[in-house]
Amino acid sequence: MKKKITETTFVITAVIGSFLIMLLVMVNTFSSSKQTVSATNEAVSAVSSFYLEAMADRRAQTISNLINSTFDEMGKALAFIEEEHVETQDDLRSIIGKVESLLSLNRLALVDQDDIVYTRYTTYTGRTRHEFLSEEVMQDRMISTVYFYGSSKQLCLAIPIPDFTIMGKPMKACFAQIDIRDIVNLLAFDYQGSTYFGLYSKNGGNISDTDLGPVIAGQNLFDALEPYLTEDILSMHRDNFANGAEGDITYASDGVAETLAYFPIQGTDWEIVVLIRESVINDQIREISEKNLSSSRKQTAFTLIAALVLAVVLLLESRMIAKSKIEAEKETSKTFKTMANTDAMTGVRNKHAYAEQEAALNQQIKDHEIEKLGVVVCDINGLKTVNDTLGHAEGDKLIKEACALICKYFSHGAVFRIGGDEFAVLLKGEGYDLMTEDIEAFNRKAEANIAEDAVVVSVGYATLNAEDRQVRDVFDRADQMMYERKKELKEMGARTR
Amino acid sequence: MDEPARRKRPILLRAAALLFAACLSAAPTGAAEETGSSQEAPEAAASSVRSAVDFDRELDDYTPLKDHYNFYFTYKTVHAWWDAVALGMEEAQRQYLDKGITITYEYMAPDMASARDQSKRLLLAEQGDYDVIGVDVADEAIISPLLDEMVEDGEKVMTFSSSDAAEGCKRIAYVGNTHNYEDGVLLTEALCEKLDYKGKVAVLVGSVGAPCHEDRARGAADTIGKYGDMEIVAREYDMDSVDKAYELTKKILTEHPDLDGIICCNMSNPVGAARAITEMESNAVIVGMDHDQEALRYLTDGVIYCLGVQDCYSIGFDTIQTAVKIADGQSPGELFPEKTDEITTIIYQEDAALMLELLYGESL
Numbered sequence: 056m057k058k059k060i061t062e063t064t065f066v067i068t069a070v071i072g073s074f075l076i077m078l079l080v081m082v083n084t085f086s087s088s089k090q091t092v093s094a095t096n097e098a099v100s101a102v103s104s105f106y107l108e109a110m111a112d113r114r115a116q117t118i119s120n121l122i123n124s125t126f127d128e129m130g131k132a133l134a135f136i137e138e139e140h141v142e143t144q145d146d147l148r149s150i151i152g153k154v155e156s157l158l159s160l161n162r163l164a165l166v167d168q169d170d171i172v173y174t175r176y177t178t179y180t181g182r183t184r185h186e187f188l189s190e191e192v193m194q195d196r197m198i199s200t201v202y203f204y205g206s207s208k209q210l211c212l213a214i215p216i217p218d219f220t221i222m223g224k225p226m227k228a229c230f231a232q233i234d235i236r237d238i239v240n241l242l243a244f245d246y247q248g249s250t251y252f253g254l255y256s257k258n259g260g261n262i263s264d265t266d267l268g269p270v271i272a273g274q275n276l277f278d279a280l281e282p283y284l285t286e287d288i289l290s291m292h293r294d295n296f297a298n299g300a301e302g303d304i305t306y307a308s309d310g311v312a313e314t315l316a317y318f319p320i321q322g323t324d325w326e327i328v329v330l331i332r333e334s335v336i337n338d339q340i341r342e343i344s345e346k347n348l349s350s351s352r353k354q355t356a357f358t359l360i361a362a363l364v365l366a367v368v369l370l371l372e373s374r375m376i377a378k379s380k381i382e383a384e385k386e387t388s389k390t391f392k393t394m395a396n397t398d399a400m401t402g403v404r405n406k407h408a409y410a411e412q413e414a415a416l417n418q419q420i421k422d423h424e425i426e427k428l429g430v431v432v433c434d435i436n437g438l439k440t441v442n443d444t445l446g447h448a449e450g451d452k453l454i455k456e457a458c459a460l461i462c463k464y465f466s467h468g469a470v471f472r473i474g475g476d477e478f479a480v481l482l483k484g485e486g487y488d489l490m491t492e493d494i495e496a497f498n499r500k501a502e503a504n505i506a507e508d509a510v511v512v513s514v515g516y517a518t519l520n521a522e523d524r525q526v527r528d529v530f531d532r533a534d535q536m537m538y539e540r541k542k543e544l545k546e547m548g549a550r551t552r
Numbered sequence: 553m554d555e556p557a558r559r560k561r562p563i564l565l566r567a568a569a570l571l572f573a574a575c576l577s578a579a580p581t582g583a584a585e586e587t588g589s590s591q592e593a594p595e596a597a598a599s600s601v602r603s604a605v606d607f608d609r610e611l612d613d614y615t616p617l618k619d620h621y622n623f624y625f626t627y628k629t630v631h632a633w634w635d636a637v638a639l640g641m642e643e644a645q646r647q648y649l650d651k652g653i654t655i656t657y658e659y660m661a662p663d664m665a666s667a668r669d670q671s672k673r674l675l676l677a678e679q680g681d682y683d684v685i686g687v688d689v690a691d692e693a694i695i696s697p698l699l700d701e702m703v704e705d706g707e708k709v710m711t712f713s714s715s716d717a718a719e720g721c722k723r724i725a726y727v728g729n730t731h732n733y734e735d736g737v738l739l740t741e742a743l744c745e746k747l748d749y750k751g752k753v754a755v756l757v758g759s760v761g762a763p764c765h766e767d768r769a770r771g772a773a774d775t776i777g778k779y780g781d782m783e784i785v786a787r788e789y790d791m792d793s794v795d796k797a798y799e800l801t802k803k804i805l806t807e808h809p810d811l812d813g814i815i816c817c818n819m820s821n822p823v824g825a826a827r828a829i830t831e832m833e834s835n836a837v838i839v840g841m842d843h844d845q846e847a848l849r850y851l852t853d854g855v856i857y858c859l860g861v862q863d864c865y866s867i868g869f870d871t872i873q874t875a876v877k878i879a880d881g882q883s884p885g886e887l888f889p890e891k892t893d894e895i896t897t898i899i900y901q902e903d904a905a906l907m908l909e910l911l912y913g914e915s916l
């Protein structure tokens with residue numbers, strides 16, 4: 056059995072459908088914003104690592120370049136000193152001073168075979184002070200980190216000079232020191248509160264005295280990271296430091312992610328470490344992302360509201376359409392009803408209409424709701440003769456002329472064609488009051504028409520009285536009277552059939 | 553540590569307290585005084601360790617009369633202790649340079665402490681063009697007369713770092729530790745307290761005749777002498793050699809396997825002693841002097857019980873400052889004292905890490 060779709064069903068379907076669509080849109084929006092945040096975080100992490108590795112690499116290269124250029128300058132300094140005629144310690148101090156100024160070298164020194172160190176201002180026994188002098192014979196260049204008894208940390212670059220003799224003394228080595236503070240200044244960049252760097256020894260000790268962000272600060276790198284990394288990972292990075300390898304570490308402290316990259320500096324035991332606080336980048340990207348999300352949310356909300364408004368409009372329109380459809384159906388029904396109650400030829404109400412009206416009046420009579428009712432019964436004289444002699448078209452014409460005549464004289468009543476040549480007029484109100492006058496006028500016209508060979512209609516009439524139980528009672532009396540009149544008119548020369 | 557920590561305090565104050573207590577009674581009131589000091593808060597202890605060496609020295613208001621000075625300094629032996637002094641000297645030299653005053657100097661020592669070598673160096677320096685000659689006396693009996701002769705010859709002579717010349721020497725001034733005897737007393741008192749005032753101890757001394765080492769050894773001997781249940785069973789000189797200190801300690805431990813403690817009077821003694829103690833698995837308690845990195849590590853590990861750390865940096869800084877004034881013909885008095893005292897701080901196991909970090913950047 057086919058289920059009938061009602062308007063309520065339609066409305067419920069529309070509401071649930073709209074709600075589901077809105078829900079889907081919201082879920083999609085939420086899901087896509089979550090994916091966006093996740094993708095952004097991954098991108099930030101990837102970009103951070105890449106950015107840091109590149110930064111650490113560049114700065115390691117800068118230090119390597121500084122070391123190489125210092126070694127080159129030391130070579131030039133030795134050539135310069137060799138060309139001078141140094142005979143006394145004062146001469147040597149003077150020339151070392153000149154060379155330091157000319158080549159911008161910091162603490163240039165020569166060391167003789169007895170480990171006596173000659174600098175610009177001092178001459179001292181240096182065996183216990185300089186690590187590279189612990190070797191009896193220096194084989195190659197040596198780079199060491201100097202930090203002794205609270206002195207400033209220095210990078211010491213030493214080269215063997217076995218063939219170098221000065222003041223008659225064979226020399227062992229030449230060395231220069233680079234203050235780590237100068238290296239830090241050389242490497243310094245705009246921190247922007249998010250990027251930090253530091254120089255570290257093989258065991259993770261901070262050489263540069265620079266704070267590596269708020270978590271690690273100036274502590275030993277591995278000591279500081281111990282609470283944030285597993286022992287395996289920490290051990291792996293310790294090994295990397297010890298072996299002069301590169302790598303990166305990401306950890307989170309108090310919900311703030313930090314990434315650091317480390318890179319070995321060639322020729323030294325150092326690692327340069329660059330750290331970025333992802334939270335700062337994240338905050339910036341999140342701000343942009345949130346703006347986009349906010350815009351997206353507004354668009355979604357706007358879409359939802361638009362969809363809602365559209366749904367409401369559609370529902371209203373649907374209701375209006377349904378209503379107008381019902382109206383139209385009612386109208387059609389009315390038309391059909393009218394058509395069913397109207398005589399197609401004359402345009403007056405037909406026998407069916409008369410029957411309905413008769414039933415309604417019978418109810419009123421029964422209920423004593425009506426007192427004044429007149430019934431006029433009309434019959435066209437000579438219709439059969441016209442049909443038979445002049446054809447049905449002339450007969451129809453006669454019917455129409457008769458109907459027009461009846462309607463004209465009983466304009467205050469309801470005219471019904473209740474048979475081929477028979478009409479009935481129901482009179483109430485004013486029609487009832489004028490009934491006698493109208494009958495008389497009508498009869499005069501009928502009599503006049505006999506002479507003019509025009510349409511002649513016989514009428515009889517009767518009014519409702521107290522004994523009548525139904526309209527038929529009145530009708531019968533009027534019909535009786537109509538036959539009487541028909542005879543009268545025949546006598547006056549009218550056609551009877 | 554297995555007993556309450558003892559805190560650092562400038563040794564002069566502690567020595568004064570000890571002497572005062574000793575005057576009042578022969579009982580070990582000094583030990584009670586030390587134990588009382590263990591109540592210091594950790595922050596105060598850290599502060600005390602940091603103040604053991606003053607790296608923030610600045611020149612005083614004295615205006616030098618010349619714009620260039622040339623000095624000669626010689627000290628007992630090549631050793632890291634005097635390298636630390638050198639750093640203080642270099643800082644003073646740098647600060648004078650900032651004022652437009654150039655200071656050049658030689659800072660030389662033999663591989664082994666030797667009064668004869670020192671004499672030769674001083675005589676050679678006398679021939680040079682130096683404004684002031686400074687010496688860390690290797691043997692006061694030999695060097696003091698030589699210094700007197702140099703002064704009589706018109707040389708401006710001063711003594712510095714760990715050892716002054718003999719009483720009555722004509723040297724102009726001394727900058728350094730003036731309380732070596734008290735250092736010996738303090739270290740020994742700490743040891744006695746640790747050993748509950750009974751047991752056999754050995755005394756390791758540095759160079760024969762070196763006043764600072766001998767004074768500390770005297771202080772140690774006098775302190776042990778106070779306690780009837782304590783006895784010095786050995787006394788040896790390592791001649792400022794770690795290797796010799798190690799060999800001597802092994803020898804002493806072999807001869808006295810029940811040794812309870814070792815008093816070390818110089819920088820090399822505690823390192824050699826700690827190596828030997830560790831190797832021979834002895835329980836002897838070591839007290840010693842100075843800031844050797846290896847000794848500080850032994851202190852961290854508990855092998856050494858305590859160390860007396862001298863402010864070498866200030867010794868070097870004040871040596872140059874005083875030398876400039878002496879070169880200008882100034883005499884001890886308002887401008888500088890005849891003896892510039894520098895502090896010693898006793899540190900224990902819990903102080904070792906911070907001291908290692910301060911002096912050697914140990915985390916590096």
